[in-house]
Amino acid sequence: MKSLLQDLRYAVRTMKKKPGFTLITVMTLALGIGASTAIFTVVNAGLLRGLPYKSPESLYHIWEKTPQKAFAKREFSYPDYQDYQKNEVFEGLAAYTGGTGIMSGRGEPERVFVPSASANFFAVLGVDPYLGRTFQSGEDKQGAARVVVLTYGMWERRFGGDPGIIGQSLTINDISYTVVGVLPASFQFALRNADLWQPYQPTDSQLTRRFMHGTNLIGRLKPGITEAQAQSELSVIAKRIEQEYNQSHAGTLVSLVPLQEEVIGQVKPVLLVLLAAVGFVLLIACANVASLLLTRSLTRQKEVAIRAALGANRWRVVRQLLTESILLALLGGGVGLLIAYWGVDALVATLPDSQLNALPFLKSLRIDSGILAFSFVLSLLTGIIFGLAPAIQSSKPDLNEVLKEGGRATASGAQHRLRSVFVTTEIALSVVLLVGAGLMMKSLLRLLQSGVGFNPENVLTMNVNVPPAKYTDSAKLISVFDQLSSRVRSMPGVNGAGTINILPLQGGNTTRFYVDGDPVPQPGQEIEANIRTVDERYFQTLGVPIIAGRTFDDRDGEAQRKAAEAFQAFQAQTRQPQGQPSQPQRPSSTQPTLAAATQGNGQAPALLPDVVVIGKTLADKVFAGRNPIGRKLLYTSATPVPDVIIGVVADVKIGGLDEANKPVIYYPFRRFPVTGTNLVVRTNGDPTAMAAAIRSETQALEPAVAVFNVRSMTDLIGASPAAFMRRFPALLISIFAVVALLLASIGIYGVVSYSVSQQTHYIGVRMALGAKSSDILKMILKQGLRLALAGMALGLVAAFGLTRLLRSLLFEVQATDPVTFGLVLGTLFVVALLACYIPARRATRVDPLVALRYE
Numbered sequence: 001m002k003s004l005l006q007d008l009r010y011a012v013r014t015m016k017k018k019p020g021f022t023l024i025t026v027m028t029l030a031l032g033i034g035a036s037t038a039i040f041t042v043v044n045a046g047l048l049r050g051l052p053y054k055s056p057e058s059l060y061h062i063w064e065k066t067p068q069k070a071f072a073k074r075e076f077s078y079p080d081y082q083d084y085q086k087n088e089v090f091e092g093l094a095a096y097t098g099g100t101g102i103m104s105g106r107g108e109p110e111r112v113f114v115p116s117a118s119a120n121f122f123a124v125l126g127v128d129p130y131l132g133r134t135f136q137s138g139e140d141k142q143g144a145a146r147v148v149v150l151t152y153g154m155w156e157r158r159f160g161g162d163p164g165i166i167g168q169s170l171t172i173n174d175i176s177y178t179v180v181g182v183l184p185a186s187f188q189f190a191l192r193n194a195d196l197w198q199p200y201q202p203t204d205s206q207l208t209r210r211f212m213h214g215t216n217l218i219g220r221l222k223p224g225i226t227e228a229q230a231q232s233e234l235s236v237i238a239k240r241i242e243q244e245y246n247q248s249h250a251g252t253l254v255s256l257v258p259l260q261e262e263v264i265g266q267v268k269p270v271l272l273v274l275l276a277a278v279g280f281v282l283l284i285a286c287a288n289v290a291s292l293l294l295t296r297s298l299t300r301q302k303e304v305a306i307r308a309a310l311g312a313n314r315w316r317v318v319r320q321l322l323t324e325s326i327l328l329a330l331l332g333g334g335v336g337l338l339i340a341y342w343g344v345d346a347l348v349a350t351l352p353d354s355q356l357n358a359l360p361f362l363k364s365l366r367i368d369s370g371i372l373a374f375s376f377v378l379s380l381l382t383g384i385i386f387g388l389a390p391a392i393q394s395s396k397p398d399l400n401e402v403l404k405e406g407g408r409a410t411a412s413g414a415q416h417r418l419r420s421v422f423v424t425t426e427i428a429l430s431v432v433l434l435v436g437a438g439l440m441m442k443s444l445l446r447l448l449q450s451g452v453g454f455n456p457e458n459v460l461t462m463n464v465n466v467p468p469a470k471y472t473d474s475a476k477l478i479s480v481f482d483q484l485s486s487r488v489r490s491m492p493g494v495n496g497a498g499t500i501n502i503l504p505l506q507g508g509n510t511t512r513f514y515v516d517g518d519p520v521p522q523p524g525q526e527i528e529a530n531i532r533t534v535d536e537r538y539f540q541t542l543g544v545p546i547i548a549g550r551t552f553d554d555r556d557g558e559a560q561r562k563a564a565e566a567f568q569a570f571q572a573q574t575r576q577p578q579g580q581p582s583q584p585q586r587p588s589s590t591q592p593t594l595a596a597a598t599q600g601n602g603q604a605p606a607l608l609p610d611v612v613v614i615g616k617t618l619a620d621k622v623f624a625g626r627n628p629i630g631r632k633l634l635y636t637s638a639t640p641v642p643d644v645i646i647g648v649v650a651d652v653k654i655g656g657l658d659e660a661n662k663p664v665i666y667y668p669f670r671r672f673p674v675t676g677t678n679l680v681v682r683t684n685g686d687p688t689a690m691a692a693a694i695r696s697e698t699q700a701l702e703p704a705v706a707v708f709n710v711r712s713m714t715d716l717i718g719a720s721p722a723a724f725m726r727r728f729p730a731l732l733i734s735i736f737a738v739v740a741l742l743l744a745s746i747g748i749y750g751v752v753s754y755s756v757s758q759q760t761h762y763i764g765v766r767m768a769l770g771a772k773s774s775d776i777l778k779m780i781l782k783q784g785l786r787l788a789l790a791g792m793a794l795g796l797v798a799a800f801g802l803t804r805l806l807r808s809l810l811f812e813v814q815a816t817d818p819v820t821f822g823l824v825l826g827t828l829f830v831v832a833l834l835a836c837y838i839p840a841r842r843a844t845r846v847d848p849l850v851a852l853r854y855e
Contacts, residue, residue: 011324022328025289029332029382031739032285034339037375039278039732041344041365043271044374046264052186054126055220059259060227061191062093062217062234064252066524073255075213077248078206084237084254089230090219092124095200097214098192100676101172102465102706106158109706111465113193114148114172116200122149122183124220131155132166132181140199142207147199148177152185154195172196174469190263191216210248214509218259231256250524266721269808270729276802277436280429281736282378286386287422288743291750293325293387294419318392325387326380333379340375341367351728423751424791426744427832430737431795431824432802437737438820439803440730443810447726450812452504452717453652453661454542458495459713460687461503464698465676465706477673480702485537487697488681493690495682498538499669503678504652504713505720508532511665515622516632516642529618529663530654533672539613539649541682547616549629549647556611556646556668610671613647618663633665656722658811680713687712726809741828744791745835752784753839763843773844780843784836785829792825 015022050056063073064080076084081095096117103112122134134149148170150159159165170177177198206212221230231254238254257265344365351362464484471477481499488497502508512526521527536552538544612633619628632642643665651661669677679698683690691710698705717723756763763776803815813820 008323008327011320011327014324015328021292025292025328026332026335028285028289028743029329030335030339032282033333033336033375033379033382034343035278035736035739036282036378037336037340037367037371038343038347039274040374041340041367041371042347042362043275044370045362045365046267046271051260051263052188056260057258058221059125060219060221060230060256061259061262062219063255063257064213065255066252076215076217077210077212078202078215079208079210080241081215081217083241084217084234087233087237089222089225089233091222092120093217093219094118094121094124095215095217096121096192097200097216099198102467103170103172104174104467104704105171109704110158111463111706111708112154112172112195114196114198115192115194116198118200121218124218127183127187129181130184131163132179134181135199140201142201144199144201146175146177147180148172148196149181149183150179150196151183151194152187155182170196174467210245227256247523250522252524266725270725273436273729273806273809274732277433277733277736280433281740282382284426284429284740284743286382287426288747289328290386291419291422291747294422322384322387326383329379329383329386332382333375336379337367337372337375350731419751420787423744423747423787424794426740426747427788427791427828428795428798430740430744431792431828432799433733433737433740434824434828435799435803435821436806437730437734438824439806439810439813439815439817440726440733442817442820443813444723444726444730446813447657447723447811448718450657452657453650454504454544456713456717458683458685458687459542460681460683460690460694460710461713461716462679462691462694462710463676463708464679466702467704468675470704471675474673477675478670481535481669481673481677484679484698484701485535487701488679488694491690491693491697493684495684496537496541497679497681498541499535499677499679500538501533501674501677503716504654505657505717507655511635513633513635516634527618527622527663529665531665531667533667533669533674533677535669538680541680542652544652545650547619547648547650548627549613549645551613551647551649552611552668554670556670610643611646611668612643613649613666614645615649615661615664616651617661618665619648621663657717657720658722726811729809741831745831748784748788748832748835749838751787752780752836755783756780756839756843776844777840780840781833781836784840785832788829788832788836792828796821796825
């Protein structure tokens with residue numbers, strides 16, 4: 001201990017004597033350690049810490065798998081959930097589904113996320129409430145009391161953390177709910193945005209329709225039950241359902257996915273790539289500092305030789321030098337921790353809200369005790385890694401040579417080679433990082449430049465919800481949105497306005513159909529398409545090209561909706577239910593709304609066809625060279641009413657930017673009016689500058705309207721998951737690559753500069769003998785560029801192998817893209833040339849007389 005304290009005191013004195021060297025070393029290490037700590041904080045929260053539930057390793061998400069390749073997995077119907085509950089492998093099987101609403105009566109109307117969950121949902125997850133209780137058995141049945149549980153964030157933000165909130169009532173969509181509990185701050189559920197949770201009380205349609213998907217399942221395995229056993233039992237149940245309900249479940253399978261993988265699976269490759277990239281930066285920093293220590297060791301050769309001559313053994317010298325390097329590393333780690341604190345906050349601040357909601361563990365990122373321990377161990381290991389080789393080299397000086405009177409500090413051949421190895425390694429690692437950054441940036445640009453099917457420039461989007469209780473009449477609902485669109489279109493600076501229920505790049509419901517007159521497909525082989533509800537000005541506003549036929553006008557859907565209402569009124573009067581909904585609904589994957597014509601003769605009104613517009617992908621897939629206009633679509637439900645195709649439009653991206661175009665069917669808004677839809681507005685200039693005026697116009701028309709998610713279409717595209725999954729790592733890897741390039745260039749400059757100082761006498765002799773400045777310049781450049789080219793060659797080989805790991809993150813870019821590799825190598829060569837040229841140019845200005853006297 002005494003000798004260790006002596007070593008520490010001596011190390012502190014040594015660092016004080018060379019403050020510039022100490023500062024450079026500490027800051028270099030701080031960059032590497034700080035970046036590593038920040039990224040490890042994210043990896044720890046996402047991959048290592050586990051989900052904030054009781055025994056999360058026992059939790060599984062369950063999916064139904066379908067034979068349709070375009071829709072590889074889907075949710076269950078509620079009757080399916082009831083069947084799967086009859087199993088022997090799960091302690092509990094819970095159901096949940098998404099939902100939104102407008103909360104009113106407490107300040108401004110606010111859109112809130114209100115997913116629904118079965119009564120056992122929180123028990124299955126193993127989550128206890130912070131205040132009050134969660135759901136009780138029976139509260140997820142039809143007719144049960146309306147209750148909600150608040151998330152901790154909602155409780156603090158909207159209600160100021162009022163502990164008396166339990167028992168109070170809230171109004172959501174004009175329905176009163178009682179608050180029964182508040183969830184803990186640690187509760188995170190990335191699979192659904194949530195401000196409040198309500199019990200999942202299924203409707204009559206949900207209870208009876210096997211086609212009506214949308215129910216997600218989560219289960220907790222019983223102790224001792226393996227995933228394979230659970231898969232086997234659920235497959236037996238799936239087979240039984242398929243046999244009994246072949247029309248809706250032909251060929252369907254079931255699969256289990258660990259909940260951790262379901263939540264983190266998409267970002268896991270990104271986190272691992274970032275962890276590898278930041279590891280490269282740390283290695284480059286270590287190599288740079290090791291090179292600095294080797295250079296500094298030359299000035300301490302005499303000191304080390306004297307200590308050795310006085311009897312210090314080699315281990316004693318190595319220990320002293322390692323103590324200094326470890327102390328430098330710990331100082332670098334301390335500064336790096338401050339960088340990590342700032343880096344984590346900056347990291348979270350750059351993320352869009354949509355991604356923070358999808359990855360809620362990022363919201364609670366903190367430098368906790370575990371991260372502090374990681375940073376300390378990393379600093380300790382770093383000190384040993386970069387300090388060991390220089391310490392060993394410095395501990396064996398040539399005493400006779402070093403202790404000569406007037407002897408100069410010179411580097412041995414081994415030290416020269418070691419410095420060259422360090423610099424070559426830095427360049428090789430820089431090549432890998434730069435190539436990775438280049439591939440990611442090119443992929444991101446390709447993704448953002450990929451066609452979305454319309455012109456997104458100068459388009460503003462916003463979600464508009466009117467009070468459901470006030471607009472129960474369909475005609476009144478259509479009228480208010482007609483007035484809103486008309487008012488917005490008449491505003492200065494507006495070129496058009498339309499509505500759609502689900503914006504581009506988002507998912508949604510699907511339906512199965514076949515073409516009237518074509519062979520009827522076997523159950524499970526029907527075509528599946530996404531469904532959208534638009535008004536007659538949507539396609540024109542977005543600039544979606546019309547390929548064939550026409551789009552909707554203000555007559556489409558109106559007659560069908562009125563006829564359907566008459567048909568339903570006839571059903572109610574005669575009390576002869578025909579299996580139709582009691583009020584007009586949006587199209588679903590189970591059954592479209594019927595249309596009818598009132599006859600007034602005591603007979604059921606005649607059924608009339610409805611009209612639809614389809615996307616190009618659906619037209620190409622189904623009709624392939626045939627004219628789709630006028631053809632009729634029939635659905636897998638029992639209804640005989642077809643939909644007539646009146647037009648074909650260009651494909652608009654549904655889902656991810658990186659996904660193939662999907663089949664889509666568009667229905668007229670007047671046929672299926674809803675209280676909440678998305679308004680799209682094309683402006684003459686910056687769309688966000690019009691946001692406040694459009695919001696004011698909307699509220700002037702209907703003061704109780706809720707307007708939210710106001711953003712430009714370009715922002716919506718940029719914040720989409722596919723863009724985020726490439727922009728986020730591309731940005732960070734680019735930063736790491738720039739740091740690596742800077743450190744590598746400093747390393748080359750240091751080696752060449754030191755080489756010039758060691759060859760001053762030799763250069764003077766050559767110049768005295770008639771060597772030209774250009775000869776000296778070539779000699780020095782050759783020495784430096786030899787190292788650079790060796791590092792680039794090694795880096796090229798490594799990049800060819802390692803960048804293949806990026807394949808899943810690339811879009812329309814090969815992992816071996818020659819343009820990217822060429823640009824990286826060219827950039828590195830120019831930087832290396834510049835780093836070599838500066839000291840080489842200085843060497844050409846050496847005065848031969850001064851050089852010949854150089855000692």
